[in-house]
Amino acid sequence: MNRTRRSGDAGQAFPIYITVVGGLLLLAFAYLAVGQAGAKRGDAQAAADAAALAAAQETRDRLAGAWVDNVLDPTKWDDIFHGSPWYDGCGRAAQLAESNGAHLTGCVTQDMGYTVHVQTDGTVGDSVVPGTENTHATAHAEAVIKSLCSFDLLPDPTPTPTPTPTPTPTGDPGGEEPPPVQLPQLDCDGVEWPLDPQNLHLPEPQDLFDVHLVD
Numbered sequence: 001m002n003r004t005r006r007s008g009d010a011g012q013a014f015p016i017y018i019t020v021v022g023g024l025l026l027l028a029f030a031y032l033a034v035g036q037a038g039a040k041r042g043d044a045q046a047a048a049d050a051a052a053l054a055a056a057q058e059t060r061d062r063l064a065g066a067w068v069d070n071v072l073d074p075t076k077w078d079d080i081f082h083g084s085p086w087y088d089g090c091g092r093a094a095q096l097a098e099s100n101g102a103h104l105t106g107c108v109t110q111d112m113g114y115t116v117h118v119q120t121d122g123t124v125g126d127s128v129v130p131g132t133e134n135t136h137a138t139a140h141a142e143a144v145i146k147s148l149c150s151f152d153l154l155p156d157p158t159p160t161p162t163p164t165p166t167p168t169p170t171g172d173p174g175g176e177e178p179p180p181v182q183l184p185q186l187d188c189d190g191v192e193w194p195l196d197p198q199n200l201h202l203p204e205p206q207d208l209f210d211v212h213l214v215d
Contacts, residue, residue, distance in 0.1 A: 040120055044139035047100035048118045049213055052143035054096040055089030055107065055114040056211045060145050062087035064205035072197060074153055074184050081147040081208075083112045090114070105138070113144035113214070142214040149188040149208055 063080055070076040079085075090107035097104045097118045106117035117140045123133055183195040188207050195202075 040122070040137040041139065043100070043122075044102060044118055044120045044137035045141070047097050047102035047120070048116055048139040048141035050100050051093040051097040051102075051104060051107075051116045051118060052114050052141040052213065053211060055093035055116065056143040056145050058089035058092040059083075059087045059114075060209040060211050061205050063145070064208050067208060068202060071195070071200065071202065072181055072183070074151070077151060081149055083145065090116075106140075111144070112146065113142060115140060115142045143211060144214055146210045146212075147208070148210055149186050149203075151184040151186050154182055154184050 063083065066085065067077065067080045070080065086109070088109065090104070090109075093107050093114065093116050094104040097116070101122060102118040102120045104116060105119050106115075108115045117138065120137045123135055181197045183197060186193040186195060186203070188203055189210075191203075191207065193201075193203055193207075
């Protein structure tokens with residue numbers, strides 16, 4: 001009698017065991033799906049960060065180039081250090097997004113920086129969660145450009161009184177040589193850059209501007 005009851009109890013427990021194991025497997029697959037989604041979101045964020053930084057660095061390098069082109073005209077420096085003329089880096093952002101397995105869905109210039117939005121090319125993949133096979137991860141990132149440099153324009157030289165002209169001997173071109181160009185000293189993040197027009201030693205783009213992501 002007792003042996004029969006124990007056999008019956010074991011038979012009743014087996015379906016419960018199967019149900020519990022099935023539930024644990026389903027839970028494991030659900031956790032796997034969550035992990036897949038998290039990994040894909042991480043890929044999207046990495047692509048967005050790279051794209052935003054690339055856009056900002058492209059603009060920084062071109063602003064630095066504009067400063068080098070106008071280094072002998074300090075009256076143009078202030079505009080350049082404040083982002084004028086502006087050089088659009090969204091094309092570079094698209095390239096970096098693509099190289100990181102994503103594509104650009106938005107690129108906005110604001111102040112001295114960029115906000116980019118990306119979507120992964122690949123999906124989360126098949127899982128027990130319905131719809132993940134068609135779900136793409138998205139992310140956005142913001143990068144800013146900050147000028148590191150300051151300077152004080154030199155005062156205009158006092159004009160020299162014009163002397164009374166005297167007859168110029170034949171063959172003498174006459175006139176005086178213009179005074180040598182003097183440039184203000186550049187202070188970039190605590191580093192002083194004395195600029196000699198006759199022997200220019202110029203800072204690099206990263207000395208002139210900082211580029212970083214904004215949380």
